[in-house]
Amino acid sequence: MLTLIKDTLTSQVVTLWRVFSHLWVKADTVQYPDEQPYMFPRWRGRIILSRDPDGEERCVACNLCAVACPVDCIALQKTEDEEGRWYPEFFRINFSRCIMCGFCEEACPTNAIQLTPDFEMAEYKRQDMVWEKEDLLIDGTGKYHDYNFYRVAGKKIGGKDKGEAINEAVPVNVRSLLP
Amino acid sequence: MTFEVGSGLSIGVILATVILVAAMLIWVERRLLSFWQERLGPNRVGPFGLLQVVADMIKIFTKEDWVPPFADKFSFVLAPAIIMTVILMSFSVVPFAPGVGVVDSNIGVLFVLAMASLGAYSVMLAGLSSDNKYALLGALRAAAQMISYEVFMGISILGVVALSGTFNLREIVLAQEENGWYVIPQFIGFVIFLIAGVAESHRLPFDIPEAEQEICAGYHTEYSGMKFGMFFVGEYLGLVLIASLITVLFFGGWLGPAFLPPIVWFSLKAFAFIAFFILLRAAIPRPRYDQLMSYGWLFLLPVSLLNLLITGAIILSTS
Numbered sequence: 001m002l003t004l005i006k007d008t009l010t011s012q013v014v015t016l017w018r019v020f021s022h023l024w025v026k027a028d029t030v031q032y033p034d035e036q037p038y039m040f041p042r043w044r045g046r047i048i049l050s051r052d053p054d055g056e057e058r059c060v061a062c063n064l065c066a067v068a069c070p071v072d073c074i075a076l077q078k079t080e081d082e083e084g085r086w087y088p089e090f091f092r093i094n095f096s097r098c099i100m101c102g103f104c105e106e107a108c109p110t111n112a113i114q115l116t117p118d119f120e121m122a123e124y125k126r127q128d129m130v131w132e133k134e135d136l137l138i139d140g141t142g143k144y145h146d147y148n149f150y151r152v153a154g155k156k157i158g159g160k161d162k163g164e165a166i167n168e169a170v171p172v173n174v175r176s177l178l179p
Numbered sequence: 180m181t182f183e184v185g186s187g188l189s190i191g192v193i194l195a196t197v198i199l200v201a202a203m204l205i206w207v208e209r210r211l212l213s214f215w216q217e218r219l220g221p222n223r224v225g226p227f228g229l230l231q232v233v234a235d236m237i238k239i240f241t242k243e244d245w246v247p248p249f250a251d252k253f254s255f256v257l258a259p260a261i262i263m264t265v266i267l268m269s270f271s272v273v274p275f276a277p278g279v280g281v282v283d284s285n286i287g288v289l290f291v292l293a294m295a296s297l298g299a300y301s302v303m304l305a306g307l308s309s310d311n312k313y314a315l316l317g318a319l320r321a322a323a324q325m326i327s328y329e330v331f332m333g334i335s336i337l338g339v340v341a342l343s344g345t346f347n348l349r350e351i352v353l354a355q356e357e358n359g360w361y362v363i364p365q366f367i368g369f370v371i372f373l374i375a376g377v378a379e380s381h382r383l384p385f386d387i388p389e390a391e392q393e394i395c396a397g398y399h400t401e402y403s404g405m406k407f408g409m410f411f412v413g414e415y416l417g418l419v420l421i422a423s424l425i426t427v428l429f430f431g432g433w434l435g436p437a438f439l440p441p442i443v444w445f446s447l448k449a450f451a452f453i454a455f456f457i458l459l460r461a462a463i464p465r466p467r468y469d470q471l472m473s474y475g476w477l478f479l480l481p482v483s484l485l486n487l488l489i490t491g492a493i494i495l496s497t498s
Binding site: 001004012015016018019020022023025026027028029031 | 213214215216217218219458459461462463478
């Protein structure tokens with residue numbers, strides 16, 4: 001019984017005082033619509049599709065994001081232009097299913113899909129939460145300013161032949177005997 | 180019509196004030212809790228969010244008032260009315276200030292205890308008539324908790340009754356004018372009454388009958404609309420009642436230095452205890468059900484009996 005009294009005094013009363021002393025601590029929250037909270041740059045919010053420094057779409061429609069997505073909210077269809085560049089014919093994200101996990105960003109080999117600190121995406125109609133490629137595509141490069149997939153990749157496209165990429169050697173002619 | 184104990188005007192004013200205070204506690208509690216949790220709380224409806232209560236009331240009155248088809252209709256509707264009625268009845272014997280009150284009953288203390296016991300019927304009927312597992316569990320817990328904590332609640336006040344020699348709450352206050360506040364000679368009684376009062380009004384940390392994390396909302400799981408609102412306001416009324424009773428029994432009721440009117444002293448003291456109850460909710464986690472029961476029967480009961488015994492011995496030896 002004595003230990004119970006001792007515990008009550010030391011634990012419960014101290015708890016009460018500690019909680020009470022929070023009365024003169026400044027509130028941690030902000031008045032949201034009037035006052036915007038600071039969103040950290042790495043906050044995982046609205047998903048965008050970025051462009052490379054030349055202004056072309058970065059997405060090569062590899063479908064890795066759609067595979068990585070745990071809730072299957074990404075849908076896309078690959079197509080090719082006349083230069084040999086791959087790009088998505090359509091790219092659709094259903095934000096009513098998206099859980100903002102960022103797995104798509106991690107899976108993306110070309111830094112095309114990125115998450116931004118914007119979170120104000122409420123809509124009155126559920127259908128409005130499905131975003132098409134036009135809605136997702138931004139004009140800038142997002143977080144990676146210099147990266148251009150077709151400049152570093154070995155894929156041959158119009159205007160860039162095999163061996164012309166950055167850090168890429170000219171292909172070896174395996175049939176030639178010359179040193 | 181004059182403003183005196185028992186006049187119609189007095190009854191009306193007390194009834195309106197008590198219900199208004201209980202409703203305002205919704206806002207007070209949310210605001211205080213938020214301060215203690217480093218938040219801002221409801222502050223957008225009206226100045227400081229004071230009109231939040233109005234918004235809540237509009238919401239709760241326009242909600243669908245649904246009686247489940249499997250429920251026992253009569254007792255389902257009766258249950259929330261009981262808790263409001265018995266707690267408002269208890270207020271009739273509380274002396275708020277000289278000349279302010281409903282009745283000066285010679286059995287005031289017993290009347291309050293009797294009404295508190297009747298409150299157990301409300302939760303039991305609510306749980307039984309809902310025909311819901313969680314509601315039944317909540318009602319079971321509420322019944323056991325309220326019945327066992329009533330015992331020490333009664334015994335803990337007996338020290339005060341023995342010291343003042345009366346069951347009349349107004350005379351208990353007047354006796355404290357000569358003898359000083361009873362919190363000093365009856366400190367153990369005060370602590371036990373405080374704990375039992377929290378358990379009796381099933382407020383946190385003793386809200387085991389309606390523990391949200393374990394059994395939905397306990398006995399009022401199936402309630403909606405204003406019937407739920409009556410349970411809700413009934414709980415706050417119980418809070419105000421317990422705070423007023425502590426003020427009357429242990430802290431000298433309306434007594435205080437003369438620079439403030441008596442009713443203000445009473446309100447200040449009662450509000451301090453209401454704030455303390457809200458602090459308890461913010462700070463103390465809920466005990467397990469069996470811990471609550473064993474704490475009551477194995478610790479509070481012997482201590483309260485001992486307190487009564489020693490008080491009686493001292494009174495006998497000094498008289």
